[in-house]
Amino acid sequence: MQLTPRATPGLPQILGEFGTxxxxxxxxxxxxxxxxxxxxxxxxxxxxxxxxxxxxxxxxxxxxxxxxxxxxxxxxxxxxxxxxxxxxxxxxxxxxxxxxxxxxxxxxxxxxxxxxxxxxxxxxxxxxxxxxxxxxxxxxxxxxxxxxxxxxxxxxxxxxxxxxxxxxxxxxxxxxxxxxxxxxxxxxxxxxxxxxxxxxxxxxxxxxxxxxxxxxxxxxxxxxxxxxxxxxxxxxxxxxxxxxxxxxxxxxxxxxxxxxxxxxxxxxxxxxxxxxxxxxxxxxxxxxxxxxxxxxxxxxxxxxxxxxxxxxxxxxxxxxxxxxxxxxxxxxxxxxxxxxxxxxxGELDRPIRIDRVDSARYKLSRRAVPVGEGAAAASSSRVRAFVSCGRPMPGHEIEVRDETGQSLGERQIGHVWMRGPSLMAGYFRNEDATREAMGDDGWMNTGDMGYWLDGEIVVTGRSKDLILHNGRNIWPQDIEWAVERVEPLRGGDAAAFSVENREGGEAVVVLVQCRLTDMEEQEDLRRRVAAVVSQTAGVECEIVLVPPRSLPFTSSGKLSRAGARKGYLSGEIAEISKGYLARKLQQAAGPVRMAAGE
The missing domain is CATH 3.40.50.12780 (ANL, N-terminal domain)
Structure with missing residues (x-):
């Protein structure tokens, strides 16, 4: 067998100019x-x-x-x-x-x-x-x-x-x-x-x-x-x-x-x-x-x-x-x-554009306030790096809107909407879902959050994944990326989400895939992860060490936070440390859901 060639001599290349x-x-x-x-x-x-x-x-x-x-x-x-x-x-x-x-x-x-x-x-x-x-x-x-x-x-x-x-x-x-x-x-x-x-x-x-x-x-x-x-x-x-x-x-x-x-x-x-x-x-x-x-x-x-x-x-x-x-x-x-x-x-043959912003400012005010290189080096925990995804294709439009539907300006974080000739006809035989995503004016809510940067769109995360904690917006990616830098963790080893606590508020949970077998090493990892989360997001959270390959991913390789949360609440994704479970059992001043999913 021989590979098909790179091109066909004599056949003019036509770039998508077809009807079907x-x-x-x-x-x-x-x-x-x-x-x-x-x-x-x-x-x-x-x-x-x-x-x-x-x-x-x-x-x-x-x-x-x-x-x-x-x-x-x-x-x-x-x-x-x-x-x-x-x-x-x-x-x-x-x-x-x-x-x-x-x-x-x-x-x-x-x-x-x-x-x-x-x-x-x-x-x-x-x-x-x-x-x-x-x-x-x-x-x-x-x-x-x-x-x-x-x-x-x-x-x-x-x-x-x-x-x-x-x-x-x-x-x-x-x-x-x-x-x-x-x-x-x-x-x-x-x-x-x-x-x-x-x-x-x-x-x-x-x-x-x-x-x-x-x-x-x-x-x-x-x-x-x-x-x-x-x-x-x-x-x-x-x-x-x-x-x-x-x-x-x-x-x-x-x-x-x-x-x-x-x-x-x-x-x-x-x-x-x-x-x-x-x-x-x-x-x-x-x-x-x-x-x-x-x-x-x-x-x-x-x-x-x-x-x-x-x-x-x-x-x-x-x-x-x-x-x-x-x-x-x-x-x-x-x-x-x-x-x-x-x-x-993005633009071809150009270095990727990385926008470094003050993480505290964008979490509190939903503004992507840039930081200088010196500030980034001096306080890396306060800096969040985003990559610009470029400009819309010809014939396609994007708007960044606030909760009321008003368009936002430069560096204001909001909901990303789009319209254009590539838009779907709708969700097949699902009028409710189609109506929820698409307006009568042809615009569709992508479900993503982002902001404008010199005419280019920067995507910051999925709106439905936002953690609302004590009046603050916390992007789970911030927590996950910080946790994954803790040795010996890897990319894709962490999932952050919120659950309702017994006071009716939101508690932050971080699932961490752990390959360590020694109990003392597990507890040391838990302490180090908790410290990083506290430093990065300013919240106390429940760190749950789970077996490798426990976290669910979508067909495209994206972490499914909804799936991780569901598995955690059902007990399908369970804590591996017996010492941790014993302490949770001893605490128990009320009907608190334990990490093992009793």
Whole structure:
């Protein structure tokens, strides 16, 4: 097998100027580029030129029609990183069916939690069919029974249906494209209905404005295809720009993060994205082998999917400088599934812009007051660093508003609203949720907080995660990031949230993943974490040491604070220290919820 090439000589590159996804694939199929899939050990397993994908997709579309599906029905597809998912997703485009990518990996809680999650999505989409790899067919079948989905098949079973000469009726520019389940979906999932017009508008902005794609670009992705950044950013957009993408499955990246960098080095990849935690993992695991890599071709190292961590990016750039990595390749951006994907981009070939503000001022007054470099060095505990995510794409608008809906000025922290041609049609068959998020004037509340900085947006966190303590607003990220710097903790080891105490007020709880087994070392860690929280946020809190891999994360790798809080209150996420539990039992002057979840 040979990798698909970087470009097709003689075929002019068209950057997203198509009316539908099917139109885009029709054009890309005229060239030599496509998708390539690597095994968890880094061996090339599948090569899928866009020309072959088009043939497979059209055959798959005919089989779906022969299976009894009618135009507009929903087809849920477990989004394994491989050719079968691609053929099914694009097969739906040609057959006039609405694909709904489903998570491939299991979540905290094992089989039952996964089945329940998938059943919720199937029911929300009112899916007529569900497709999965053979190894997940049992899980999917159980979920389908709960949701009332009438057809369940493996890709092999679907392929066994005679495609025949069924006439295909692809979606038109005014039709739906797919349903995307946002990363926070749990027992009550909300399906983001994306239209052909919205996906084409977003892709044009990504390719022409955000990435400024060229025929020499080659992308690499380990991002999950059931998440908007993986699906839109590294499946649909590259195809609509006729660019080759090389893939490593998300689970393979989690086991061997450094393999991502080695394959990018081998393939001279130019574009890849990751949340901050991906850069952190890769930098930790590359060890002393960075000098063996060549990352000099990497011109767009995008950051998205979560809050941008400047400390993580600085560490990564320092470690990878020996491999030829240029820190100006970092491209912070901001987006969400409800906006199809991208909303803003930073400037290419420019160092990331870090805004250092007085943390006490922004917590108390909701103003991002800058501090000088000298002040930052003198009192680092009073300084909070944010990264600018750039300006809105052409045709898209952002406003920062206060609680009354009034627009705010420079450096005033408020709720981020957006509108533009990439906006979703709404949450599928969920008018209440759609009405709550979107106004009649076309503006949508993103649920994020942020502020303006010289015409660029700075995102400070999710509004629903704010901790209200004694009249103060406390951003949980501030606590978590400070805690994660305590040795021997790592990024992603802490979750901060509030719970109601017995006086009816709010108490702050911090869950900390602990790998220490000695009780004295555990208690020392607890004391050091408590001191850091007190210094950073000025609050006393309950520090709960929990086992490694206890904290729940979303499909995009974001910490789920709501999930952590729920697990803590239910007792599913429990304290590991017996000494701590004994002390809690002895205290007990009233009905206080204990960390073990009695």
């Amino acid at each position: 996804l099917a139109d885009g694939l029709d054009y890309a199929a005229r060239g030599l580029t496509g998708y390539n899939f690597y095994s968890p050990r880094g061996k090339l397993e599948h090569v899928l030129p866009f020309s072959t994908l088009r043939e497979r997709a059209q055959a798959t579309g005919r089989r779906l029609v022969r299976a009894g599906l009618t135009r507009g029905e929903r087809v849920a597809i477990v989004a394994e990183t491989g050719p079968d998912f691609m053929a099914a997703f694009f097969g739906c485009q040609y057959a006039g069916l609405v694909p709904c990518p489903l998570p491939y990996t299991m979540y905290i809680g094992g089989r039952e939690a996964y089945v329940e999650r998938i059943a919720g999505m199937l029911k929300s989409a009112d899916a007529a069919m569900a497709l999965a790899p053979t190894d997940l067919l049992g899980h999917l079948g159980e979920a389908a029974v709960r949701a009332g989905t009438r057809l369940v098949m493996s890709h092999e079973e679907l392929a066994a249906i005679d495609a025949g000469d069924v006439a295909l009726a692809p979606f038109g520019p005014g039709d739906a494209a797919y349903i995307q389940y946002s990363s926070g979906s749990t027992s009550n999932p909300k399906g983001v209905l994306v239209t052909q017009a919205a996906i084409c508008a977003n892709v044009r902005g990504i390719l022409q404005h955000g990435l400024k794609l060229t025929p020499e670009d080659r992308a690499f992705s380990w991002l999950p295809l059931y998440h908007d950044m993986g699906l839109v950013g590294f499946c649909l957009a590259p195809m609509m720009g006729q660019v080759t993408v090389d893939y490593l499955a998300t689970t393979a990246f989690a086991r061997r993060p450094a393999l991502w960098l080695r394959l990018m080095s081998d393939n001279r990849s130019t574009i890849a994205y990751s949340p901050s935690f991906g850069y952190d993992l890769a930098a930790r695991r590359v060890n002393g082998h960075a000098a063996e890599l060549d990352l000099s071709a990497w011109r767009v190292a995008g950051i998205g999917g979560d809050m941008v961590r400047p400390d993580v990016l600085e560490t990564f750039a320092a470690k990878m400088a020996v491999a030829g990595f240029d820190a100006t390749a970092f491209l912070p951006s901001y987006g969400m599934a409800e906006a199809t994907l991208a909303i803003t981009f």
